[in-house]
Amino acid sequence: MEDLTEAELRSLAGARSFERGLGYVDAVSGIEIGDDWIRASVHGTERYEAELTLGGRRGPTGRCDCPYGQEGNFCKHLVALGLTVLAQEADLPRQRESARNRARGLDAWLSGLSRDELLSAVREEIAEDRQLRRRLELRAASAQGDLAGIRSRIRELLDIGPYAQYGHVEYADARAYADQAGQVVSAVRSLSASGRAADAMTLAREAIGLLAGQFDSVDDSDGWLGQVGADLADAHHDACRAARPDPEELAHWLVTHALDDAADLTDIDPLDYEDLLGEGGMAALRRYAVDAWQAHRTGWAEKDLVQRLAKSGRDVDTVIAVHAADLAPSGHTHLLIARELDAASRSDEALEWAERGIRDVDDLTTVDTALVDYLADRHAREDRLPAAAALRRDHFAARRTLLAYRRLRAAARAVDRWQTERAAALDLLRADAEQRTAHGAPVLVDVLLDDGDGAAAWRAAGDFGAYDHQWLALADQSRATRPSDALAVYQRLAAPLTRQVGNDVYEQLVSLLLSIRDCHRHLESPDEFAAYVTELRSALKRKRNLMRLMDEHGL
Template sequence: MTLLKTLTTNQIKRWAGSRAYGRGEAYYQDERVRNLRERRGKIAATVRGTHSYHVRLWEDGKTIDYDCDCPVGLGGDFCKHCVAVALAWLEKQAPAGKTARRRQPKQAEADLTMKDVRAWLLLQEREALADMLLEAAVEDEQLVDRLMLKAAAARGVNLDAYRKIIDQAIGSDGFIDYYAMPDYYRGMDGAIDAIDELLAQGHAAAVIELSEYALQRTTRAIETVEDSDGYMSLLLERLQALHLSACRKAKPDQEVLAERLFRWELSGDWDVFHGAIKSYTQVLGMRGREHYRALAEAEWAKVRSLKPGENDQSRYCRRFYITSIMESLAEQSGDIEALVQVKSQDLSSSYAFYQIAEIYRKARRSEQALEWAERGIQAFGDEADSRLQDLLADMYHRRKRHDEAMTLIWPQFEQRPYLSNYQKLKKHADRYKHWPHWRQRALDQLRAVIEPRVKKPPRGQRPYRPGSDRSRLVEIFLWEKEIEAAWQEAVEGGCSEELWLRLAGLREKEHPRDAVAIYQKLIGPIVERTNNDAYAEAAALLSRVEKLMGRLGDKAEFRHNLLQIREKYKRKRNFMKLLERFGK
């Protein structure tokens, strides 16, 4: 299968989705694709936007694989840059006269290919090519790094030279902002490429040392970059994978490796080598695993036990990390009691009791699960984690102790009378067919909370503030498909804008005037938000009003209302543009 058969406009649209396709098409139309080239079945190019991004497309079996170093591309999506490159490549493949989608490129650009460039390069003298590379390197730091690494590799494995390259890629020139991160990532990723090449050349021991050095430098560098798109996490993941691959090939001393992994994991910096005992099991062997366990148990012996309500300042650092290590060891051994022993070292929160009860429940040891759940409730009462309450309630139901189960579930609704807790209450009441009783109790409780606020809302309270109207009742009745009951509550006590819109949509068919009244009332406040999204939302509501009033035979009234809206908001030019299509 050729690229031309696989890479079609329709396929590109399916991969990218309409939004990314539209943006990528705009990039293509604006001629932002640079240095488009194809070699050995691989397409590559640079796309210039706010920054320059590098795109590759290649055939992989019956489909096309791709990568782009923009944040969206790194997440695995077929991004707008991939779309732009794909469209630009398709344009080059089209027969003469078939590409009228944008102005034609200059003849020299259209005819010249990378094959022509390669043929020309092969005719040049070696010295001239070397000078060209060095000249290009003056303007390209990443090319400098690559050339330096190639030169270092030619001399043998010089660890100092590789450390220097790593240091240069990471840098120490201050804070790296969001917009500089893609280039920064590419530089560091290139340095890792060089380490990876060493592994392919059989220098696994050197790769172990260099990957650990790069991990140290990278974890320190995280504090000096703006990494909301997660570039540094990608680098850490790649370095750890490279380290593991190198260990599998080099087969280092098992006890030495165990100690290094343990120290790394115990430091807890950005979870480097987290769960090492699992991923390095085969590499460590019996001797390494036993040494790792001995180190962990020695550290664990220093950890004091915590009772309900107690605290430990180290619980979110060193204590946390050694606990995680001990849990991994216990899970790997398959010994449930060992895992419970680790968990029970910290009973300061009710969640710890839930975790232990859940361990026993999954192991089908229901009596021990029940015992730990009840211990947690006794220790924390109504303040216990809702997950613990839910678990114990479920176990009570299974034992036909329904009343005890409901004493755990009812307070959750009473304290937080939201739809989710109402649904939970129903789920538990249905287990012994007592929902009518609990439903009435829940509605009475909710009205008792709401009514004083509806009659006399607190001073300065904003419209539709949760708890100041009957939104919760409306939401509950809508969930129960009691549409008329929900409507009555809204009319009598008000509800949120979102719920009014839902009600209007439900009443359009049989009660169109009700829907019109709601839409007309909401259009003004939406327009007053003064942004294009709000204008579009208001225009959409107005479109629904137009259709409904047309059904009712009130077209003249709609035109009159439209004139009033235009007069009132005539200074909002973007909104006025959206109104041009109405009343025609």
């Protein structure tokens, strides 16, 4: 076991999984040992099967059927198994040899049985083990070419009845049902391997449909049934690769499946079959997808499928047709079309769609801002600066926000009209503020602050009001020039914080105290600040973390 150490386990699992694995060592049972592998069950909230492979070129590896292990991670259950193996390291050679002897003994016993004795032993096991019986029945039907028999066994395997209470498979039974359903995958693959790929393909499709019909009745929180669905999809793809079905028929099934609820179970992507479909099949695939979309133009799945297939074939006109059939009133769809046309080097058409998007919007307050940005940027790049400024002006007039103001400022400066545009924009904002609209005064204060016009911002805040964060920004911006005004703001904001607790509150309060100290420095009134702090410390002395923080900042 020179290739497995505690340090190796920690490296493979990471510190967190390793530490958690320490608590599962006593949960390891049923250890089986082979020449280069060790398996065991690990019991926690569920029973999981873990397997370590030793002596490989890459060093120790492991797999576990817990959700974390299924993602390819070296989980806590593998750590627990590894630590158990290390604890039994001295006895490992004996256990390994004992396992070999048992295997040889079983093989020798089976080899020594007569045909009738062997059949009797198998029949006894079948009578005791229903799962074994079903697996062997499936193998028998496959060997005999009994398609009806295989189909019947598959239906039995996918029946939730034996596991369901009140028509639903609970979480505790989902794993067992998924294990049974997984036998269908083996049956499909066995058919393919025996040269009957066409039958395997047909049964895979039927099984996918049956399993999808049961999916909503199973608590698949751990994803076991989803994995069976993915495995069935892989088995279907492999069967198609071997059977080489008619491309037209395959295309029709792929589109039908992609638009069916079963698609959520298997996640089959029709584009993965491109090499099997060929040019004719891909053309049929797109045709069937377009037909489905035309029959249900508002269906999300139909639209998505048509667009993906069209893009794969560089069929921009079809992509545009799908978008154009369901134009969003915000102009967002016009923007998507413009971007598709740009990608196809059809920039003139892209511009037309973007401009149409602005025209089609009934109210610019609802327009997609990204469409405005796209069109304004196009105007600017193509030296239509007045048009860009006009668009930004109209958008700001409809949506008076700080962002729209900034965009207008940049566009107006580019045509040397900012002073005129600014005056008009501020008139609009002042009118909003006077009418006490929801965002009138705050936006006015924000844009004046953003312009660096502190004096006007103070006046607006005083006349129309402002939020606390805006008052704080005003005070921070003008501490040196208006220390008295700033001081009043800081003291007002500090007052409620003195009645609250918590380290975040203390940090805010100390920040305000530092600003208050700076104001007093500008006012040349350090004694007033000293008295203020002394009174504050006396009142808040029980708040030890605050006192410590004030000490750190010399307050």
